[in-house]
Amino acid sequence: MENQILVSVIMPAYNAEKYIAKAIESVLCQKVAWELFVIDDCSTDHTAEIAEKYTENGNVILLRNERNLGVAESRNVGIRRATGKYIAFLDADDWWEGQKLEEQCRRLAETGCVLCCTGRELMDVDGNSLNKVIGVSEEITYAMLLRTNSICCSSVVMETAAAREFYMCHDELHEDYILWLKVLHKYGNAYGINQPLLKSRMSKGGKSRNKLKSAKMQFGVYRYMGFGILRSSYYFLMYAWHGVLKYM
Secondary structure, rough: OOOOOOEEEEEEEEEOOOOOHHHHHHHHOOOOOEEEEEOOOOOOOOOHHHHHHHHEEEEEOEEEEOOOOOHHHHHHHHHHOOOOOOOEEEEOOEEEEHHHHHHHHHHHHHOOOEEEEEEEEOOOOOOOOOEEOOOOOEEEOOOHHHHHOOOOOOHHHEEEHHHHHHHHOOOOHHHHHHHHHHHHHHHHHEEEEEEEEEEEEEEOOOHHHHHHHHHHHHHHHHHHHHOOOOHHHHHHHHHHHHHHHHHH
């Protein structure tokens, strides 16, 4: 592995003792120069103790929040500490294929874009495939993103400078979606690798599993972005339609 860090991986974790080892080990398998920040958000189980075992590898750093900050600000803690050219996000209950970061770094270099995402395969809580793959377009415009959030957080690799320009905010909404919208609005299109390089665990407690709550959060994003009621309603209808198509 090269000495210079290319990708800083940001992994917020709260009560993830059942899953976090698999997530960390999927980072260990990556073929680019990386560092991993595990941000323990005041877990009450053994999440931090499990993560600490991996810190003997000098590239795994465990950070412990003094108080519960939520997922958005926990990711921001990692963003502030990152030393890599790129930042990658990985939730503690998801995991990656071994070539993921390498392929995304290559795509970022080839296209000159600031954000790259991948497709994902849906897994159940025990890590078994649900035989459902959600793909991504090779190019994602701001207009496309307004109609549906096709960018899964755990699939993203983006330029550190762009992440630091906006950071994540509004944990009560879709904090990652807000960041992608801001980045694409300023920097142009994102690029996707239409392969399920992310294994996305459908955890029971995830915000997106509660469809009514998720819908309210989606509408809240449009209002936060400064759209009026009519424009927000139009995009919300597009979001709802794409949501039906996504899980058919």
